[in-house]
Amino acid sequence: MILFDRVSFRYKSNEETSFAIREVSFSCRQNLIHGFIGGNGSGKSTYARLIAGLLHPEAGKIEVCGLDTSAEDAQIHRKVGIIFQNPDNQIVGTTVEEDIAFGLENLAIPTNDMPEKIQQIAEEMGIENLLKKPVHHLSGGQKQLLCIASVLVMQPEWLIFDEPTSHLDPWSRRNFWKMLEILKQQRQVGIIVISQVSDDFENFDSIRLFADGDLVFTGSPEELKVANMADGLIHLPEKWQFEKLREAENA
């Protein structure tokens, strides 16, 4: 469970221009895919960084799996794994194998135990044939799978994906959502996906819409579809808009 209890936050270095989070409260249950959506600069990535303990609230409290993110950084970093938008910013190894091993080294896993864990996670992500490959030879989709493997091998309880589909080709996007569903079922992890790609919305179990740092909507995709959101706040999927037009015509 993730719990935001009257959380406030703002970036101090540019306080006159940035958005502010003011006394925001919500919770996210595990075993669901949560979508954090909103336009550029709406604060959705900041919420993700607060959950991961990379930023700390100015006031209020954030709990992840019962741990206070402000007080127990090290524990939080083990509980929450982030997969950033651009895989190149996250890959540190020179080969696929080395990159997956990096997280295990940080967890002080004995060297003898590593090959089995690396093989296991590589098989789960379907990249076992790439283990010896230099990372710069991977395609964008393969790099993303490597980032997920490198985070998953540390057995986090929450996974946060920062705009995972925006750089994927349409074929890989379909595979991504299938893979996420399998992860949710098999790994029992909580998943947060930050996105502004409207076609992603129907893949979420639950949606939170942010604007200027505020949480302005919480609900299911079906609820968002029928909610009367203010113009310009969010662009609903064309598919939903088409369905609405057809329904209105048939009514």
Place this chain on the structure above:
Amino acid sequence: MPEDLHLEKLELFYQRQKVCGPINCRFSRGKINLVVGRAGSGKSTLLKAIAGFHNEVKGSISLDSQVFQADGNIALAFQNPENLFFNPTVGEEVCFALNQKGQSRDSNEEIGKKWLERWGLDAQKYWHKHPLELSGGEKRKVALSACTVLLPPVIMLDEPLAGLDYAGQLKLVEILEEIACDHIVLLVTHDPELLLPISSGILFLQNEEADYYEINQFIRNAVSSSDFYPLPKWYCQALRPFDGIREFPMINAASVHEFLQKKVE
């Protein structure tokens, strides 16, 4: 004013392995030219080859029938703009190319601020910020501003829609439509839907091959077969009964709905 960029029997290689080709097509002025394909199909390599950053190529590239040499006559906005920022402020980043040309700094600043505003960033607010302080979408807008301040004859953009919210994407379409009137614009994308109405054709790279399609032919193929290219399922389902039509509606709810209503009437 350039008319067309002609690729003739162009083949791309990476470490002596063939990536794609032969590519035969003309990218013209007037409308934008799209390049699509799976990750790893050679889209970015093609842009780099045209820009002169990738030399493992065979075949020829010509601009208005003259051998094309990239030399201040192209602008290229890369896929991950934040990887290439190297100036301490947004203002310097946006004006870098202009300042290199040696024009007056005051007039450069005016041009830079105009383009930042056009791309949807408040110039006053962002001018002195460090580029790496910005959100992903804001960085993209800075990169696009830096790409457009000079407007050389050939403008190339690698996945410019990625990371932009819907308002930013609409802005991009509007600006590119205008730029394409007197520049050759090439654009690599995974999201062709919004761009199709302002495009003249699509170069589709797949399985080491390259095929150039007129827009309606591309849509027709995608509507007829889900194996061709994954356009949105709702669109393909709605249009499949009409795949013999000459002109397809745009890929948005209102256009498709209007099209279907007219068909019923």
